[in-house]
Amino acid sequence: MPWLRRILIAGIVALFILPNIIIVTASFTESEVITFPPRGLTLKWYPEALTSDWFLKGLVNSLIAAGFCTLLSIPVGVFAAYALLRMRIRFRDIIQVYLLLPFTVPLIVQGVSLLFVYARTGLVGNILGVGFALMEINIPFMIWSVTSAVNAMDPNLENASKSLGAEEIQTFLYVTLPSLMPGVLSGALLMFILGLNEFITSLILVTIDTQTLPVALYTKIRTTISPSIAAASTVYILLALVTIYVLDKVVGLKNYLR
């Protein structure tokens, strides 16, 4: 029944992309409220949304938080992945399960937990505190990304470097790290994009001044349904496509099927 299969696949594809297509279409609507069928064709919502106060403030906060998260995640993730795979460590299994806690503890609960810690240390509303939270909740992605790069690496490279007289640190910096680069890059990209999109933990930890872009969008959606929100959302959709393109270039999309 090939036609049945085709209908099924087409239905799933529609489920994936219909909301996005609708958002992009809505961003060109001329009227103040989004209606069907869309009326008029205009680009006016883009300059309006992209220069508005809420968008720019949210964008700057999100870039700082996601940037800080990515910068932290690189050393934390690379060292952890390398140590887990190449160093002598006792309780390796327990440590691995422990490092997966950010994926197993619900995000809402992690957000509230971090809120309690931040309330004691005066970090509530601090944008770098949000950045740290983004790093903590997504760090398994970075470790996983680097781990698969370490696994794919030929250990003979390191052995050759060592037997040619290179010091351990030299071997790590000049031989190991460069061959881990694709894993580090794709991990960093994941951390950054997921950080730009993260919502619930940020919602719990921000104040009005440190609202990240998703939180600002959320606040806006709850008050109005103006096409300017659709224009701002289209930016996110484009960003997602760029991310996928870069991931394809760096690691190859086929890797995700393995």
Add this chain to the structure above:
Amino acid sequence: MCGLLVDLLIAVKERLPDRLKENTGYLLIAPAIASVGVMVAGLIQLTYISFLTFDPIKLFLPEPSIKSYLTIFSRPVYGTVMVRTLGISLLVSLSCLALGIPYAYYLVRTESPLLQKILIVLALAPFFIGEIVKAYGWLIILGRNGLISYVSKSLFGVELNLIYTPFSVYLGLLQTMLPFAVFVLAPAVAAVPRETEMAAQNLGATPLQSFIHVILPQLKPGILSAFLVTFTISATEYAIPDLLGGGLVDFVANQIYTVLFNSLNYPLAAALSIVLVLVVSLVVYLVLKIGRVGNIFIRGG
């Protein structure tokens, strides 16, 4: 400059005592352990607060009490929300399997590299588009003056309002969770040797028969993980029930948020968090247990 830095690092390392040198692994892994540790410290504090007494003025008093837990188990509203959370999540996860298995199969096995790439991109895109944007898309489709209401009005003359119903929450969750299912299932499909399928078909099985009796049983671990991943994320969702449920289809996460920020009842919010973690863990445990004991989908094969 860089070389100098490396020399310096090496010089520092040489001076380190032997015992420290042997334990470099622990040193390297310490930042990751500490980062997660911050959250774990908060989790411990949260557990502690859940056993304190609520006070409307001082937020909580340091007197031990299990009143928050008793409230959760005695007031029907908490049970209702928990049952709704688990019910919709179960439906979402099962739908993710029903749609994700054929999608993953087709994605891995298609002969056309172009089609394969398109299918990967389509499934991957929702990962990088935040929940808020996704929910907003559904708001435009299902909301008042939305696409569905327009289509139903022009076709049948009735305005169909689907927004703020369990169905809109289900749809939003399904779109969000399906990519997780696809990317958990795809490697499992890729690991199934094509020969087993060919053998089945040579022996006279129809493609559907060979799919059900030969491929599905080999996918069992993948199916179990896909179910668990989608279920645990759905059951702890906040943004989609909030935006697409409009306060009428709250999940436990929404309840925690409201109790925390509107009622400022920290002990109750903490207790609800603990109950959520325990209930989700229990489901994971049960599914793994059932999964190991017998084949939960098909016998034989």
